[in-house]
Amino acid sequence: MTALDEVKIGGLGASRLRVEDQRFVRGRGTYLDDIKLPGMLYMEIVRSPLAHARITRIDTSKAWQIPGVRLVLTGEMMAQRNLAWMPTLSYDTQAVLATDKVRFQGQEVVVVVADDPYIAKDGCDAVEIDYEPLPAIVNPEQSAAPGAPIIRDDKPGQTDNTCYRWEVGDREATERAFAEADVVSSLKLHYPRSHPSPIECCGAVADFDAGTGKLTVYMTTQAPHIVRAAVALIAELPEHQIRIVSPDIGGGFGNKVPVYPGYVHAILASILTGRPVKWIEDKTGNLISTGFGRDMYLDAQMALRRDGKILAVRMHADTDQGAFFADAQPSKFKVGLLHSAFACYDIGIGYITAQGHYTNKAPGGVAYRCSFRVTEAMFFQERMMQAAATDLGMDQAEFRRINLRRDVAFPARTPFGFLVDSGQYHKCLQVGLDAIGYDEFRREQAAAREKGRLLGIGISTMTEPLGAGNSREYDILGIKMFDSAELRVHLTGKAILRTGARTQGQGHETTWAQIVAHELGIPADDVVVEEGDTDTAPYGMGTYASRSTPVAGAAVSMAARKVRAKARKIAAHLLEVSEEDVEWELGRFYVRGAPERGASIQECAMAAYSNMPDGMEPGLEATAYYDPPNLTWPFACYIVTVEVDPETGVWDVLRVVAVDDCGVRINPMIVEGQIMGGLTEAYAMASMQFQTYDADGNMIGANYMDYLLPTAWETPGFELHEVVTPCPHHPIGAKGVGECAAVGGPAAFVNAVIDAIGDAGVRNIDMPLLPDRVWTALQTRQSVSGAPPVGRS
């Protein structure tokens, strides 16, 4: 008997076609809006049209008179139940329904529940609300200005609009390094507010059964167990009587991590009406009220030696938090993992300060396709790298070579305390440069410039921390950031696997089975994967921050290994030898020295229920909770070439080369799909996708007419390459990949356009690089800020 071919059974490295596709291509997925319960009512929300205003009157009497309207909820009614405010995941409070004043455009003010959504919308139209407008604050500068109106006057002791202050690093050492520098390079940037905007909006179907006391909530959530904990704490319902079900999710990207007011409304409405209540957000509601990403201003300097060595970095970040500090992030650091910046470079010294500002804008933010604030960190890092190389008169690739960590330098501590543990940074960079033909492109660029054509090349190299977390530094509401898996092998050798993560398109139903196949030799097709139901799934912290594979995926391995350990005892019993004489090869135990005498994992499973050794507990199943010893550190090199039209400022992408080292790849097809999706979001942010506000706090970008997302027509093609450096602490050496390209990609596009312009005066154009901004830079030969205008209309 020969060992199984791992790829043939769908194990590690197999580009196994996805099992979830079979229902999705038939239109048979079950998304939230597909859930329809008997007697279900429908909920709609009346939102504030103003950014900052005192509420002087709410009259709901006309809404109550509409036939089919069953319930109209106001902030006052919430307050009577102590539910007008709720805690956020960042230890602030957020209004569930406004009572005193509205603090951002789109804030929830009244809720109408009716027999169907058309009637509920009629009810919303019949609600009368009078507002007394207050000045709107739409950026950190206004927020911090002396005499600015205090947005959070609901908070005792809040005397200004400061949300938080934070610092990390060694200030004095940094100052000394700057004093000794040959060259100091500096850059100011704005990473604009961007919305993750999954095509499916948020929603919930709340179903409180007064007969059993059980609350079931179907909900678009990336983290069902966190929601269960939050509902237990906010609504003071017993946790065992709460069931959160996350059905098929139409994209998340961080948007579906927080607990939103709409969920609370739907739950209360179901309790009050005694009927199931469905809330489906419309696109505008999603874009103007739910978790955005970014909106950070950066002022950064780099201390340099003439030969290209970076001595130290110094950064100050101002974050625009909106009206409530509702960051959905699990770290103890107020500004997330911003201090992961420069982790791939051999820099010993640095200092970062940050200040959060309340504004009259939607509350947030969320980790939009990244670990929290890592996208900003890597964007600032790689834009700084370009500016510094330019200031030194040094080639972009050479400057990175001088400063990237060497392979032998692991593990290494960054100046801000992270431990980077593995990678082949120089090899990745070289693979990328060879793929794009760097030297040849530089010659082509020079020749084109003589003819008046503007070609440019942009490089972005970065390692990012994934997989929150470890329990020392990462938790949500005090719950540590572990994850879990439960594997049950049935009598016939088929199995069911459940984890505490929640797939939203990443393909867990396919890839988790591959890990089981790798560990046990059970064909992946024989393993069904279930997630998302808190009544059945083991306790887990959900899917975001690329943490599924680093944490839940590790738990799958560990659960399977526990099963294998028990199966080994059963095999020894079946083979009538001692356990020490049993060897394992994929799918089979055999007697040492007599490989023809063996017992397959399936035979062991059968015996676990029908012929177990005396005294052994029957069954073959295991649960594993996994607390990762460190974050994982994938590395990537993205290189983009562009051509800028000097007449119009329009730029076209010529080529995109991506070199990703995400450790061992479970399913290469799915990994590549994740990278291409991330590159598209990188291109989106660089080229068109942003949300801004006018001086009155009206959001520009409140629907898909104004909030531009790239289509198949604009999106460039991608050329993917791989380098594999296994993660030293993950059971199968994987590092996670879902977010790398969205994190590291934007700087490559921007660097390419700046390089194409090739004018020392144009150090920066803030994203998105809209043609008018590029055109302005070409005309004025100066940087172009994208910071929102200050002043009032």
Added chain:
Amino acid sequence: MSFSKTVEITETSADTRRITVTVNGTPRVVEVEPRLLLVHLLREGLALRGTHIGCDTTNCGACTVLHDGNPIKSCTMLAVQADGHEITTVEGLGTPSELDPVQEGFHREHGLQCGFCTPGMMMAARALLDREPDPSEEDVRWALSGNLCRCTGYQNIVKAVLWAADKQRGAQPAEEDAR
């Protein structure tokens, strides 16, 4: 009276209209409120939940269905406007035992991740292949430019449609190398 009360009935009341829409080949006679959107008739009235609602403003294309063979956004058409017309939804692709080449192409080329935009994407692709059996990559990208996807980056979607075109024409679709 609204979509939750939309049922196949025989009586006409004052504030509703009786319409006949042929959906996936079967004539359906329904009584609807004039303001009811076609997508709500399909999803709620006729329980065809494969057509999704994404943006409400005709931009995202998650609700794309075929109207007399042409792709339209069913969130921006009233049900009464479909009276007398033929509508094809994702449920009308393929048969229970055999996938349409477009469905098979999306599966084989990893042309979907979360799956939410997929039915609309596939309907737009179906319409393209019905009028152009041998499209170029540019043809495919243009035909799908009214449908947004946030997961895939489109490259595999384009490959999926080209795979389907090959299969449909009887050309041998490229077998995936490593798979």
